[in-house]
Amino acid sequence: MGPAKRRRLYRKTDSEGETDIEGQDRLFEDAGVQRKLLHRLAVVIDRRPDLSESCRKMLITALGGSLLAPANERRGVQQLAVRLVSQIFEGIVGELEVIASSADAEANATESAADTLRAAVDESEAALARATEVVAARSQELDEASVKSIETEKVLIERQNEQRKADPGLVEVALYRDRLELAVNSSLRALQSGDCEAGEAGKILKGFLPLVKSLDLEDSLLKALPTTCAKKPSERSNFDQLVMQQLERVLTEKVQSMSQEIKKREQACQELSDRVNDARQTRIAVQEVQKAASARLVEARKLQSNANDAVEAAHKAISDSQPVRSAASYTAKMKHTSLKDFKEKCLNPFVALRDKHSEA
Numbered sequence: 111m112g113p114a115k116r117r118r119l120y121r122k123t124d125s126e127g128e129t130d131i132e133g134q135d136r137l138f139e140d141a142g143v144q145r146k147l148l149h150r151l152a153v154v155i156d157r158r159p160d161l162s163e164s165c166r167k168m169l170i171t172a173l174g175g176s177l178l179a180p181a182n183e184r185r186g187v188q189q190l191a192v193r194l195v196s197q198i199f200e201g202i203v204g205e206l207e208v209i210a211s212s213a214d215a216e217a218n219a220t221e222s223a224a225d226t227l228r229a230a231v232d233e234s235e236a237a238l239a240r241a242t243e244v245v246a247a248r249s250q251e252l253d254e255a256s257v258k259s260i261e262t263e264k265v266l267i268e269r270q271n272e273q274r275k276a277d278p279g280l281v282e283v284a285l286y287r288d289r290l291e292l293a294v295n296s297s298l299r300a301l302q303s304g305d306c307e308a309g310e311a312g313k314i315l316k317g318f319l320p321l322v323k324s325l326d327l328e329d330s331l332l333k334a335l336p337t338t339c340a341k342k343p344s345e346r347s348n349f350d351q352l353v354m355q356q357l358e359r360v361l362t363e364k365v366q367s368m369s370q371e372i373k374k375r376e377q378a379c380q381e382l383s384d385r386v387n388d389a390r391q392t393r394i395a396v397q398e399v400q401k402a403a404s405a406r407l408v409e410a411r412k413l414q415s416n417a418n419d420a421v422e423a424a425h426k427a428i429s430d431s432q433p434v435r436s437a438a439s440y441t442a443k444m445k446h447t448s449l450k451d452f453k454e455k456c457l458n459p460f461v462a463l464r465d466k467h468s469e470a
């Protein structure tokens with residue numbers, strides 16, 4: 111078996127080659143712990159980019175003999191070497207503390223941002239709760255208006271039945287006039303505005319068409335109605351606009367002519383007519399209230415939907431920030447661990463040897 115190879119104290123980068131601490135083996139033959147410590151300290155010194163290569167070699171060469179010598183027996187060169195190494199290690203501690211403090215600041219910043227996001231979640235959830243309460247109130251309001259609308263419709267029917275006994279034909283004419291009037295104010299307005307979807311427009315037209323066919327409308331316009339009504343206002347051609355205008359004109363004129371006829375016939379039974387008109391006006395007023403309540407409910411539901419979207423977005427922001435917060439927290443923990451390890455494995459043992467005096 112050949113001679114045992116000298117143990118390398120540390121290995122430098124490929125560009126710098128390898129360096130041994132010359133003449134230090136004899137110091138470590140019966141001091142394994144000290145050998146490991148000196149090796150660790152030498153590696154730290156050798157990795158300092160702020161020291162020249164010659165300075166690093168000088169300190170590493172002098173490290174063992176200087177540090178292991180009692181503090182009160184060190185010669186001038188040994189004291190200088192120990193003092194330089196002390197300054198290096200104090201600088202390293204300062205750097206590690208700055209790095210750890212910076213990592214703490216970054217972690218605190220991410221947590222502060224998370225607190226802001228959590229506050230946004232609380233605020234958005236509170237807004238959603240308020241919006242939900244408004245929806246419930248608007249729903250109740252619409253229900254009450256719908257009940258009133260049904261009640262006023264019943265009263266109108268009763269008044270019309272009374273009128274029918276006095277003038278049966280008048281009631282039928284008035285009912286037909288009411289149907290036309292409702293068609294103008296409801297179905298026609300919905301088709302003109304284009305607020306409804308294509309499928310809904312088709313349903314409206316399907317219920318509306320039989321009434322339209324009873325009017326004096328040209329066949330070409332009547333045939334064009336389904337296609338015209340299915341289009342949005344912005345998509346309608348000049349002919350489509352003409353179709354809608356002609357339809358409105360015919361309906362309006364028919365309502366006016368029938369109203370004049372009804373007025374003549376009502377003069378014969380004015381009292382009954384007044385009661386019917388009062389009931390009709392009441393029904394119209396209640397229907398307006400119902401329509402307004404419905405619009406408020408739709409708006410409240412939009413606000414509720416927006417509030418719900420805000421809640422989801424706030425929760426997503428919290429979730430998305432979790433990896434960044436975890437990484438910042440982990441980095442801070444690792445930096446403090448590096449500082450603690452350096453102190454426990456390098457600085458504190460070094461200080462203990464640096465300050466150790468020979469026994470009297």
